[in-house]
Amino acid sequence: MIRSSRRGVGPLATIVLTATTFAAAAPPAAMAQDNEAPASYVALGDSYASGPLIVPQEAVPSCFRSGNNYPHLVARELGITGFDDVTCNGASSTDLTDPQHTKLGGTVPAQYGTLDKDTELVTVTIGGNDVGLVDLALSCLDLPLAPRPTPSCVPTTGTGPDRFDQAIDRMGPIYNHVAHQLLLILETR
Template identity: 35%
Template sequence: MSKRMPRFAALTSSLLLAAGAALFGAGQASAAAQADFGYVALGDSYSSGLGAGGYDTASGDCKRTTRAYPALWAAAHAPQTFSFTACSGARTGDVLANQLAPLNSGTDLVSITVGGNDAGFSDVMTTCVLQSESSCITRVNQAKAYVDSTLPGQLDKVYNAIDSRAPAARVVVIGYPRFYKLAGTCTTGLTEGERSAINGAADHLNAAIAKRAADHGFTYASVVGAFTGHEICSGSPWLHSLNWLNVPESYHPTAAGHSGGYLPVLTNAA
């Protein structure tokens, strides 16, 4: 269980609204509940929105977009402050070096996805697409070994830094979806063995992230359920398959994946 109560939910609870309405009127009470709420969105391409399109040119290679789930949440809830520092390609070290400046004692909510780049999942996908099934599974197992041996310590550094800078914040650590629907509609490309191995690696990564989040008193939020039925090889995918015209967007959530998958998960956890 998280050591942090969901402050946004508490501030907007019916009890506080009722009390505020008696003093200020219902509309003013609702505004007051959000007046000092600060939200900071950290992480990698799954947070910045790579794959969703509509990128903010000012964000450069970070590929941030208003179609990403952090921006969608902020648009829906209107926090007083919203800092969006997530960046495509970010590893744990990049979060530490470049993304934490907006955090402070007044930060109420932090969301983050990170760990996939540390584990080398881009290289995993490249290996699986271009090489044999045995090479793919070997590379998957190497990534899983890194997740077991090294990633927990890297996540601890990030989580400790967040806790130190924003001790009152509710921190929602969000995982990654499974990429493939097995026995789905795909008739070419990877083998079923490769797809199964990749899904298993995603589960392995998510389990490690969830464990570290729980040990720090953070809330872990899984998107696996939200994306079930919307994987690659499903009838309604929320993830890009391999896109030779825009390779970086491959294996990332679409705009629908952010609005229909990640956004509801963050909303329920925040």
């Protein structure tokens, strides 16, 4: 979790970066002490956050965003009234700063464009598409039907690099870059 004192732009901004393999959001310590929920929350991210195929789906061009994804659950649990969910299936870290051209032909605005001076809580769930985790996982789907496991699905213990570990290790620099971008954006708004 990264906390930033946004000079001249409002109260404490909290950024929660989550990996595509797990997600958690918690109110910052300052809010937990006085039980005051953030007034505004923006959820940024990819399909891990958007919740494709979880009903109900929102009417967003090819983003496959659920009204019951984890950002919606966090907003409801914390009683946040100012909530913007701009998560989108297939998003990568470049789609935070640039418009996303979705796989079904739609275009959605850059996700950072939703942040403003009143944003108090931001969750970011991004990175799996940047490093190919979805494609890597999909390459394992035929494993039960294959006569032998495909090389990309076999755990490697001393016989070479583990592709899943390598992909996850490549996410570290992406998270660092995203965290620094967010802090700069929130400090200047």
